[in-house]
Amino acid sequence: MKFELSEKWWQTPLAKSVGLHVALVLGLVISSLSFWPKPTQITLSGEAGSASAEPPPPPPAPVQAVAIDRQVLEQRVAEIQKQQEDAKRAEEQRIRDLERRAQQAERARAQEEARLKRVAEEKRKADEAAAASRRAAADAKKQQEAEAAKAREAEQQRAAREQERKKAEEAAKAAEAKRKAEQEALAKAQAERERQAREQRERAEQERMLQEQLAAEAEARRRARAQQAVTEVQRYTAMISDAITRNLIKDESTMRGRSCRVNIRLATNGFVTSVNVISGDRVVCDAAVRAVNRAGTLPMSQDPDVYNQLKDITLTVAPEF
Template sequence: MKALWLSIGLHVVLLAVLLSGDFSTMPKPLPTPSAQQAKPIEAVAIDKSQLDKVVNKLKKEKADARAAEKRRLENIERRAAEAKQRRAKEEARIKKLEQQRKKKEQEKIKADNAAKAAKAKAAKAEKLRKQKEQEKQKADEAAAAARSKRIKEEQAAKKAEELRKKKKAEAEAKRKKELEEKKRKEREAKERAQQEALIAEQMAAEMASRNQARRQQMLSEIDRFSALITQTINRNMIKDRSTMAGKTCKLTISLAPSGFVTQVQVGQGDRVVCEAAKTAIYKAGTLPVSKDPEVFKEMRKIAVTVVPEF
């Protein structure tokens, strides 16, 4: 193809050179024509004929080249159309194969599911068969056991009747003996109840006496710690005789087992004394408390009257 276009180019250049001259009019003869002057005229005629041949040849080659190019383009378009058709056919074939593959895959899934269902059904049937077989075996064993039990029960009933008659006689004798024993125990129980009532009455009196003594002891202990607490408050109070003399304040103090003050409630009394006492309590932080759990339980929340001492 490259050589063809090179040839066409060379011919076009040659044609342009040839056409640049004026071949339509013949050259005028000289006044005295000679043999030498006649030769160029003949040469021009020959050149024009050759030029026509070249031009015709070039036209033919150009026409041939155009025809060849047209055929080449038509061939390319034909091959492109064929390739497009082949590609469309291939895509259709691939699509069909994909559809077939999906169909086979779905069929395989259905077959697998059917196989699983059949296997499960078979397993269920086998399980049911074994269950019925076991139930039959258990029923047979139960029937045999029932027969054996019935025979044993009949034998046991016979022995029981004999034993009942024997025990009835023994029970009658035992009943008489138990009746006598019961009367004896009732007499003893009555006497024992009277003794126990007497002892309980004595113990209750003694317990009441002890509780009274313990209560008195606890109250005395609480009073002692109340005095200790008021002394502690007085030690920590900032007192002013001119404003506090002859005045009091009632306080309710909540305490932890360690004596730590958890809360102070101000009651009736002089405001100045109450504020000073409350400040003194929190300043002390902990107050004297009894180690005795019962005493502390009574004084966990203790009421004291603070009288400033000067």
């Protein structure tokens, strides 16, 4: 701001007036120079170096006037310089005043800006506080409503408990009456139960003796049947092995001393449902599988117990030569 004001001081009326006076004084100075006396001319002549000087003419009458004009001019110039210096000092003072006012205005602007910022911050904090207050009020209202709901629920629960208590008292009274009636009935029925208990013990003893007898007979029959089933299993196992051997194509050079274990699953009529190799010589195993498939149906007992033991049978096929 100081630079801009310093640049424009010459545009003020005072500066224009000072400039006009300076131009007038310079014009007077230039015009008065033609009236000044000419310098004395000295001519040197003669062999001996004698010099003859022409005496200067007496000064003309206007010289005194010129001297007076120069003194006035210098005084005027001094006055103009003083006016210029005064104007310059006044302008500088004016510029300093403007700068001071500008600084004051800048400080006022900064203070106002700071005040506005404080006001905005206070407003923001007030808004936040108001929002927090509204939220707190909403939370308090929700909590109050929740507490009211809990109170209503507690009252309902209390009423329900009271109703249940009354029902329980009524039920207790009914139960007491029923208990008394049951005690009376129990006293009457106790003798009957004791009598029936005696009769049940007697019947139970008779039943136990009968069951023991029947169990002994059943065990005897089971043992006999198991022995018979074992014999039947052995017999049909031998028959199945014979049927496989009959259908087995043997080669002494590749099978002598070798064997194969196969698992065979049979239907109730002896039909082969599957045959699988478990372990053994590959040549013997291939021949055994072909023999089982060639037989198609193997011997099977009609006894369910025997079938249950033969339906999933594992055999060892060892060709004999």
